[in-house]
Amino acid sequence: MTRVLITGANSYIGTSFEKYIQKFGDSYHVETLDMHDNSWKDVDFSTYDSVFHVAGIAHADVSKVSEEMKQLYYQVNTTLAIETAQKYKADLAGKSGQFIYMSSIIIYGEETTINKKRVIDSHTLPKPSSFYGDSKLQAEQGLQALETVDFHIAILRPPMIYGKNGKGNYQQLVKLANKLPVFPNINNERSMLHMNNLCKVVKERIDAQDSGIFLPQNSEYVRTSYMVRDIAQKNGKKIYLFSWMNWFIRLLGYVPGKVGRLTNKAFGNLVYEKDFFRIEVKSGIKNEN
Template sequence: MKKILITGLNSYIGIKLKGWLGKYPDQYIVDAVSVRNESWKGIDFSSYDVVFHAAGIAHVSTDPNMKELYYKVNRDLTIEVAKKAKEEGVSQFIFMSSIIVYGDSTVSERVINQFTEPSPSNFYGDSKLQAEKGIALIESSEFKVAIIRPPMIYGKDSKGNYPKLSKAARTLPVFPDMDNKRSMLHIDNLCEFIRLIIDNEERGLFFPQNKEYVRTSEIVQRIARVHGKRIISTKIFNPVLKSLVPRFSIINKLFGNLVYDQSLSTYKENYQIRDFSESIELTEKK
């Protein structure tokens, strides 16, 4: 029986992981705590085997006034929680980082492999990378640190860019057919992956993703199909969109290229339990 503490009481991933592990009541006891104020510091971590740190600011902002807060929450708080976990005898600390540590999407195809060095392009990405470096310094033989750098996460009730694509698929008659390529990760695949690295008491860097790379237009077409809607794909807008990808963040996120080499994402047990088609159906169903 593993006892797990999730930090980030209202985080999307934290909520979904707690529900996922709840399917195995004989294997896991799961608690969740908010770290928005100082009260978490009074909690005794010594009874937990694992701390899963999902708390943090998840969206990307270019507002310079937000910079200090990003480092305070994404870097400093992460290191503080990890230090407390280590001091109180927790054996594994799992941190949710992001593919964003490698920078933004690009117009041309971009494949991240084992030799690709992190190069954050904003303070969100850098705050995550600095948190990784900080917790790596306190790792020991008794305190295992596992860092997960997922690509775009989506699923039922997810936030971020996926809901925008879903709305577009349900309302637009036409959508651009760009030849971009993205790595994505359905929430069920992520939760199963986390469950496995808890079971196997892993440490190190991990890059889970779905089995399939996808194009943005393919995502929209599949969503439309679930809702019984027909949407026309066209390449007429492609020249304009390609020129806008480097200049506008939202265009970059939707139509840029960013993938992990599939070899980075292999694991000794199968966690990719949802294929892309099934994951869209699960996400879109009422």
């Protein structure tokens, strides 16, 4: 039996994975740990084959966040993740284990535009454009420093995650689909990841007990307008997609300020290269036995 600990209670990702893994029966035993206070430090992590760390603060409107809130992002997304991995490693006392961390495509920056396709490939270096992305990248760097031949670090950098009861930017699309009778049919491309596909990737990492940086995505890119249309249909609505004003919407992408930012956020092009899935992380790995 493979024993998995999810660190972060009541999270969308953690709860979804716990439900997903149940269909494999008694082969997996999953427990969840609340990280909101320091009681987690009293739990013995040594009995788990993998720790799936999902505790964190999700993306926010970075233009409306106080300095105090910025520090909380680093405290939760960076410091808590590293401290959890350090405890797990110490509790293992030389035994083999795997720590899986939920990072994000956001570590490559948030620059997207409606007028140019942005492709992230093996040559693209992380370059966060906000404290949120930086808090994730700093966590990655701190975790990689803990890796040994017996302590495996698997980092996931997913694009936007969606699915039943999805949160974040996906909820914004749901609201649009449920309110608007029409929507622009812009031919853009986005890498996205359905929750079931994410759960499959996490299970594969646990089964392989491997390490590295993984960039999971759906097999096909997603057009924003088609996703809004499909969401509307699932909710019993019909939404009309129109293209006759595309030239004007593309012009809005050049407008400085909030208008241009929202246009590029909704219809920008941001994808992982199709065959780009894993970054090997070998430097600094050592045998501590």
